[in-house]
Amino acid sequence: MPLNQEIYYYLWVQVIFVKKEKRSQTSLEKKYSLFDIAEIRERLKGRLFESFPLKRITSFGVGGEADILFYPKDITDIVEINRFTHLNGIPITFIGRGTNILVRDGGIRGVVVVLRDGIKDINIGEKYIEVGACVSLTRLLYILMKNGISGLEFAWGIPGTFGGAIAMNAGAFGSEISQFLERVVSIDLSGNKKIYNKGDMKFSYRYSSFQDRKEVIVLGRLSLQNRKDPHEIYKKMKEFEDIRGKNQPIGAKTAGSIFKNPKGDFAGRIIEKLGLKGVRIGDAVISMIHANFIENVGNASAKDIENLIEYVEAYVEKKTGIVLAREVKILGNEC
Ligand SMILES: Cc1cc2nc3c(=O)[nH]c(=O)nc-3n(C[C@H](O)[C@H](O)[C@H](O)COP(=O)(O)OP(=O)(O)OC[C@H]3O[C@@H](n4cnc5c(N)ncnc54)[C@H](O)[C@@H]3O)c2cc1C
Structure with a gap:
């Protein structure tokens, strides 16, 4: 089957069968608002945002909303937010500069704590x-x-x-x-x-x-x-x-290496050798500069990127028997 036809068949199977169960689970999840953490707002020094689009703070430039986004100012802020969310059963997620994560289009429920402002000594x-x-x-x-x-x-x-x-x-x-x-x-x-x-x-x-x-x-x-x-x-x-500068798509919207290198080899070399450079789903493209990078060349959704990751995994395994392990961390819910 030609490569493009193979991609579309793969996507069709994913959308119709595999994701059906996941979709019905996520739609039932609870949404949290600033109202839920009103009790400790006064005690926190850092900035808080509600319904914050995570695509604004991830290097891939994709990702749905965090119910609540929090930039702790110091360690006390972290202690407060951790304790409060823990005691009240509110989900909590920690991120740094967001350069090795893929946040799904449905965003992240609960509080996302961003560790890039406060503790800088x-x-x-x-x-x-x-x-x-x-x-x-x-x-x-x-x-x-x-x-x-x-x-x-x-x-x-x-x-x-x-x-x-x-x-x-x-x-x-x-x-x-x-x-x-x-x-x-x-x-x-x-x-x-x-x-x-x-x-x-x-x-x-x-x-x-x-x-x-x-x-x-x-x-x-x-x-x-x-x-x-x-x-x-x-x-x-x-x-x-x-x-x-020569080997990586510097300046493009990426999250660094998608896969870990298998022992004794390079994920990029394997993917390139299979002719996958330039393969595209929506605006997610396997980089022409480094095959272990995926670039968001326009308005890719997280789903485009995740589908491309899954496609590469399946293709590499089918053609070589190698099971690639992911380096990039996938967070959050599907739409
Ligand atoms: C162009 C480009 C080039 C890159 N080159 C390299 C490279 O050469 N080598 C390499 O190893 N990586 C590389 N990366 C990937 C990435 O920059 C590194 O993995 C980096 O260390 C991730 O830091 P971050 O603050 O962005 O973490 P995030 O991407 O925000 O988070 C990554 C993981 O770390 C966790 N985390 C972040 N901060 C904390 C914290 N304070 N406490 C607990 N958990 C935390 C998160 O929960 C998440 O699971 C590259 C990325 C890009 C975009």
Whole structure:
């Protein structure tokens, strides 16, 4: 069957049969409003929004509304919102800069806590560097460079927050953030502070145990012992930036790599070899620059993107037997 015909057949099967059950479940879910959290509004310092379109704050530029969106200003705000939602059975979701997530078109019920405003301190001590979860990697790397502290240059160009990088164990060019982490502080759903040492977080390739725990990372302690001339550090960062510029669709609406690389191979290489570059569903397109990226080239819906992800998974498995694992996190409900 020609590729395009195969895509349409695949979509038809998905829409008619597979998604029917899911649709009837989500339509019954409760919607929360600011009224439901009126009781603690006075105590919160951060900004709150109702019915906030998540497409405005995700790098894919897609996603339905969050019932309530909250930008905590400090750790106390996080403790308050976690406790309140937990006690009242209101769903809660945590996101950073939204650069590794796909939010579905039906949005996210309950409260979405956005960790990109509040906790932004960087304290450089003699042995360790304490970094707030909301600090962007770009700012962190810039400050480290200015202070002649080497080690994280590989992360230049990763557009997320420090907290998001810990949760995802972000990495590039053979290094990953967990190599340099000593300790992480988080807040659990009951508002309790937790401290994790390096060995407690089960880091592996693009994985940390925070992916399976409902906790907010608020602080991380880095151990970076290598000191260099800032010009040398800048040169290394620039080298990495140039490689990214050539190999990735920088500036396009993407969420980075969609799939993890299978052992000993690259997801992008496999997808490209099967001739899938440029395959399109709606405005979601497999990037012509890097086959492990999907670009929203206009007004893609999250459903277009998710359908394309599922299509690639099915096609790759059918043709090669390889089961691709997803790196991107899919959140929320279908319409
Ligand atoms: C152009 C581009 C290039 C990229 N290149 C790379 C790359 O080279 N290497 C790489 O690893 N990634 C890359 N990414 C993906 C992404 O930038 C990283 O995974 C980043 O670390 C995600 O951070 P974020 O703040 O955007 O997290 P989000 O996308 O907002 O969230 C990702 C996950 O982390 C969780 N999370 C976020 N913050 C917290 C927190 N404070 N506490 C608890 N959980 C949290 C969320 O619940 C979610 O499950 C790229 C993305 C783009 C768009």
